[in-house]
Amino acid sequence: MALDGIVTRAIVQELQAFTGARIGKIYQPTTHDLIFILRGQGGGGKLLLSANPTYPRLHLTERNSINPPEAPMFCMLMRKHCEGGTIESITQVGMERIIHIHIKQRDELGDVSAKKIIIELMGRHSNIILTDMNGTIVDGIHHVTPSISSYRIIMPGFAYTEPPQQHKLNPLELGREEFLELVASAERDAALQVTDSDEVESNELSLTPQKDGSGGPAPSADPIGWIVHAFSGLSPLVAGEIVHRYHQVAAGTTEAERLWDAFHSVMEPVRNFSFSPISGANAKGKLIFSAIPLTLSDEQAKHYDSISQCMEDYYGDKAERDTVKQRVSDLIRFLGNERTKNVKKLAKLQEDLEEAQEADRYRIWGELLFASLHAVSKGDKQAVLVNYYDENQAEITIPLDPLLNPSDNAQRFFKKYNKYKNSLLVIDEQLIKTHEEIAYMESLLQQLDHASLNDIEEIRDELVGQGYLRDRSKKGKKKKKATRPTLQVFTSSEGIDIYVGKNNLQNEYLTNRLASSNDTWLHTKDIPGSHVVIRSESFGDATLEEAAQLAAYFSQAKQSSSVPVDCTLIRHVRKPSGSKPGYVIYDHQKTLFVTPVEDTIKALPNTLRS
Numbered sequence: 001m002a003l004d005g006i007v008t009r010a011i012v013q014e015l016q017a018f019t020g021a022r023i024g025k026i027y028q029p030t031t032h033d034l035i036f037i038l039r040g041q042g043g044g045g046k047l048l049l050s051a052n053p054t055y056p057r058l059h060l061t062e063r064n065s066i067n068p069p070e071a072p073m074f075c076m077l078m079r080k081h082c083e084g085g086t087i088e089s090i091t092q093v094g095m096e097r098i099i100h101i102h103i104k105q106r107d108e109l110g111d112v113s114a115k116k117i118i119i120e121l122m123g124r125h126s127n128i129i130l131t132d133m134n135g136t137i138v139d140g141i142h143h144v145t146p147s148i149s150s151y152r153i154i155m156p157g158f159a160y161t162e163p164p165q166q167h168k169l170n171p172l173e174l175g176r177e178e179f180l181e182l183v184a185s186a187e188r189d190a191a192l193q194v195t196d197s198d199e200v201e202s203n204e205l206s207l208t209p210q211k212d213g214s215g216g217p218a219p220s221a222d223p224i225g226w227i228v229h230a231f232s233g234l235s236p237l238v239a240g241e242i243v244h245r246y247h248q249v250a251a252g253t254t255e256a257e258r259l260w261d262a263f264h265s266v267m268e269p270v271r272n273f274s275f276s277p278i279s280g281a282n283a284k285g286k287l288i289f290s291a292i293p294l295t296l297s298d299e300q301a302k303h304y305d306s307i308s309q310c311m312e313d314y315y316g317d318k319a320e321r322d323t324v325k326q327r328v329s330d331l332i333r334f335l336g337n338e339r340t341k342n343v344k345k346l347a348k349l350q351e352d353l354e355e356a357q358e359a360d361r362y363r364i365w366g367e368l369l370f371a372s373l374h375a376v377s378k379g380d381k382q383a384v385l386v387n388y389y390d391e392n393q394a395e396i397t398i399p400l401d402p403l404l405n406p407s408d409n410a411q412r413f414f415k416k417y418n419k420y421k422n423s424l425l426v427i428d429e430q431l432i433k434t435h436e437e438i439a440y441m442e443s444l445l446q447q448l449d450h451a452s453l454n455d456i457e458e459i460r461d462e463l464v465g466q467g468y469l470r471d472r473s474k475k476g477k478k479k480k481k482a483t484r485p486t487l488q489v490f491t492s493s494e495g496i497d498i499y500v501g502k503n504n505l506q507n508e509y510l511t512n513r514l515a516s517s518n519d520t521w522l523h524t525k526d527i528p529g530s531h532v533v534i535r536s537e538s539f540g541d542a543t544l545e546e547a548a549q550l551a552a553y554f555s556q557a558k559q560s561s562s563v564p565v566d567c568t569l570i571r572h573v574r575k576p577s578g579s580k581p582g583y584v585i586y587d588h589q590k591t592l593f594v595t596p597v598e599d600t601i602k603a604l605p606n607t608l609r610s
Helices: 005-018 073-082 176-196 223-230 236-248 255-271 307-315 318-356 359-371 406-449 453-465 504-514 541-553 598-603
Strands: 022-027 033-040 043-050 057-060 086-092 098-106 112-120 127-132 137-140 278-281 287-290 382-386 395-399 487-491 497-500 520-524 532-534 563-569 590-594 606-609
Touching (some): 005 033, 005 057, 005 086, 005 098, 022 073, 022 086, 033 073, 073 112, 073 127, 073 137, 176 223, 236 255, 278 307, 287 307, 359 382, 359 406, 406 453, 453 504, 497 541, 520 541, 532 541, 541 590, 541 598
Antiparallel strands (some): 022 033, 043 057, 098 112, 278 287, 487 497, 487 606, 497 532, 520 532, 563 590
């Protein structure tokens, strides 16, 4: 993972500015995340603590998040013990991905109590743990019971136990001579292991960690593997950078000395807290980020003023998108099935329509038979008659049922004529309804592409209200309905507010209730997408262009170019009676063609408003 001991050191260094700051508010927007609102003499900040198993991290954030109506139990506990408290210190354990935040708080009785927040950023084992100063666990955001681990238990009342030691060396505490001796020792150990066992191949050495960092591969055979094995806090990414610089060092010295020069050139800035965060793609095209410059990164690397900005940009909404994907899998499957069902129904209706459009043929056959009953006999399989409706009076062959007499055959054709004539009206109605169903399902699928966790519940509630899904909430326990949905509001380069609806509830509220008649409304032309409203009567071309970009970006045509976007005044937009949620018709529009650029969208300041 990109978050290693060096990145952790950079984070802790950046957060030193908040030593002495007060914790104003604490929120828990998701199962794994906490948000601390910090107040200090040098200004405030919003600190994200995440024990997400895929994207664990700790950094300052500017992102807006929607908090649940009722705070989770762990959030309530953190508020009780930490809100209003002062941050005494923020430290890193060695070069590990473990951070301690010491807090002092005055309780309701006026007594001062001290607590420690331990943030363990260790992949799927990540955790946020609150302890008292005696090391007794108050609680953890993720519980680890005895059935899960016998080594360490994360439960209230148990003594806190550190994660298992890896017995690696701290790379910041090693000098040149110690490093060279370590390389020589590792080479000797690797050679001995091969000599002592004919069955052990050189690439199958025992990699059991030792307290002195030995037991790994030979530095000459696998320098990246040896660095990762021997030193704490160094990821394969940083080890690869060291080896890359090692190959760039001029010849004339020993390989061990060249490796030390490369190692020292990377670790010296880290030791001195001289960080230059970057993000970009490596040689394989994989996105990476680092707290130190990487010579192996591509020319498109982005540079940042702080590690928090770097991590904010790198992680973006990855964690939320992953959670959303897990939550919406059942909805996507349901909507996909509904769409497929309606597409098949549409094909069948088209067949029925083509057949029903032949209704006049059955009327003509019936009338010709009645006019020629004397010329046809029971048992005939067909009748060849003159077609008086044809201007050339050509003969026509009419298929007959030999078991019926001529009169009954004619009556059978009239019944088919009446059946198909009446069904044309029904088929037309069903075609309109089926097209609407397909468009509705496609619009919901598009909305799920951009949905936040809050948006998902609104979409699910909409499907329950429309009768597509059953209400999963417990009987008698009614959910609190927000009177006004939360909308994402972007600020244009001209300082104008641009509102974006992310689902039908938000679209209807924005278009039909919030917007004024002279506000400008935008939507992709004949493409499922969000309702976008410019909340101003006067604005320049830049605002209109940015609003059109937003409409294209939050639509099914997000990846397309020259996307048609219609814009008109709100007073020309209306919702037909009985139509599906979010559906509107409009006129007096003009069409713009834009290509959505993600960097342009991300550069626009935005917030959430309700």
